[in-house]
Amino acid sequence: MDIWLDGRAELIATASLKLLFSVLRRSIAHAQRRGRVVRNVADYVVVPEGRPGRPSKSLSLSQAESILCAEEGTWIHAYVVLALLVGTRPEETRPLTWQHVQLDPDGEEKPHVQVWRSVRRHGEMKTYKSRRSLAMPRYVVTVMKAHRDQQQAALEESGRSLLPEGLVFPHPSGKLRTAQDVRRNFRGLLRGAGLPNPESWTTRELRTSFVSLLSDHGLRIEDIARLVGHSGSSTTERVYRKQLRPVIEAGAEAMDEIFSKD
Template sequence: MTEEKRGRAGNGDDSIYWDKSKNRYIGAISLGYTPAGKRNRSKVSGKTKTEVRAKLREKRRELENGVKTSAAYTVEQAVTDWLSRGLKGREASSVKAYTSLAKNHVIAALGKAKLHELEADDVDDWLDVRAETLSRESLRRVLWILRRSIAHAQRRGRVGVNVAEFVDLPDGQDGRPSKSLSLLQAQALLSTRQGSWIHAYVVLALLVGIRTEEERALAWNHVHTKVGEDGRSHVDVWRSVRRDGETKTRLSRRSLAMPLQAAKVLEDYRARQQAEFQEAGAEWSMQGLVFPGPGGGQRSSTNVRKNLRSLLKEAGLKHPEAEFHEPQEWTTRELRTSFVSLLSDTGVPIEVIAKLVGHSTTATTERFYRKQLRPVIAEGAEAMDAVFESDRNDDQGASTGT
C-alpha cells in the first residue's frame, strides 16, 4: 500500500493520508495501545481531506463523550444484538413475536444501513412505507423495536444519538376491530352445550371478566362457589400461564365476586369433573386445574379458541335470531371485550368497569380492558345477576313446572 502523509503527526495526534489502493483519503485517531501493546487506531475515509477532517472532528467528539462508533456496524447488527441480549427474562412467546417483527419489518428494510449514518429522515421514510400495509399498533411495535435496539447500542457506545426518538408515528391502516357479543348473542351462547367444560369456561370469562391466560391456569382451590363472609362467592385470580405462573404484574392479582349463575355453573361442573375422575380411576384434587387439557396439563390457547368457535357455530345454528356471523373469526379475548360491553350497556359506570378489569385509568379500559384489585369486587357480579336474572327465573319455572 502506498501512503502520502500530510506530515508527521505528533504522538496522539490525528493523521490524514492518501491510500492509493482505495483511491481515498484515510484519517486516523490514536486510541493508545491495546493490552497486548499494539497501537490502537480508529479510522475514517473520504474523497477529500475536508470530508475526512469533518469525520475526524465528529469521531473525536464521540470519543470525548465515551462513544466508540464503528463505521461497519449496521442496523441489522444493532437489532440482532438487542434481540439476543436485551430481552432477557421475557416470555418465549414475546421473544418470538419481537424477532418476527424485527426480521420482517426492521432488518428487511433498514438492516444494511450503517447505524452511525442512519438519519431521522430515513426512519420517517421507512415508517411511511410500512404504514401502507401495517396497522398503527403494528407500526408502534416495530418503531419500539428500532428505538430499543438503538438505545441498546447507545449504552454500549456504538452510536451517539438515537434518531428513532425524533420521528412521529404515522396513522397506518385500520386494524381488525375487536368484537363484542350483544345481550341476545350472550344469552344464546350461555344456553348452548351446557354441562361441557367450554360452557363453564365461557360463563367464567363472560360473566366475571377473567382473561383467558388466567382461566387456563386457574385451580379449584381458587374458586369459591360457596358464599363467604362477605356474602359473595368469588374467584381468586392469582395465577396465569405466563412464565413462573405469575400474573402479568403483581397488581394483576385480584379477587372477583361471581354472579350466582357463574357460581352454580362452576359448582355443577366441578361435581361432573369429580365423577369423571372417579370413573377413570384418577385422583381429583383441589389443587388441580379447573380446565385441564386432554393430557391433564394446561390447556393450550389454540385448543380453547377452537372449542369456542365450535360453540359459537353451534349457538348460531340453535339460535339463528342471534346472528352469529363468521364464528371462525372470533377470539377468546373477545369474551372479555363482551364483559366490558355488557356492563357498559347495563349502565355500570366506566370507573367501576375500570376497577373490575384492573385499569388504573378509564382511558386504559376504553382502549384495552385489563387487570387488578385484591379486595373482592362485587359490582360486576351484581350487574350480571340483573342482566341474566330473567334466564334464571325461566329455568327455575321450568324445573317447578310453572
C-alpha cells in the same frame, strides 16, 4: 430500518407496528449499553402508519343468552360462562387453578374467583390492579360446580383426584391450553349457538361483551373499571369506548330533580 418498517406497515396494524418498534429500540439500546453498537439508529426513525386495526365488538344481550345455552356440560361452556359473566382476561382464565376458585368459601364471603396470576412470565399480572378477587353470579357458581364435579369424576376413572393446584380448564394432556385451542373451541360453540361468522370472533371479545352488558345495564364506569382490573376509568373509556353507553344520563336526571317545576 425505515425500509424494513415500511414493509411491515403493509402487513400489520399501527398498534402492532409501534410495539414491534419499541422492542427493536430497546434491543438496540441494550446492545449500546454493552458497547456493541455506537448509537441507537431507532432514535432517528419515524414509525409509519400500518394497516387499520381490527375493531373490537361485543355480543348483544340476545347473542349472549344464546351462547350461554350452547354446549352445556362442556369445558368450553364453563369457560365462556366464567369469562362473559365475570370479565376475566383470556390470559387470566387459561391458567386458572381450582385453589383460586372459591365455590364454597368460609364465613360470609360470597363465592368468588381470585384472579391472581396470568400466562405472562412468572405469572405476573398485566397491571397492579389486575390482581383482584371477583364475586361470581349464581349461574356461574352452578356451572363451575358442575364442571368441577365432571372433571373430578373423569379423574377418578383413571385413579387420580382433583388437586387444588390443578388447572380449571386443562388440555386433555393435563397441560395448559393454548390460546389457539381455546379460540377454536370458542368458535365452535358460537357456531352451535347459531351466531353468524363465528370465525370473526375472539375470546377477548367476551370481555368487551362483559363491559358492554354492564354499561347497558347502567353500572358506573368507575365500577366497571375496577371489575376489569383497569388502573383507572380513563383506560376503560379509551379501550372500550364503543361498548360504553354514549349518553351519560346521571347529571341531567339529577338536575331535573333539583330544579323540578312540579
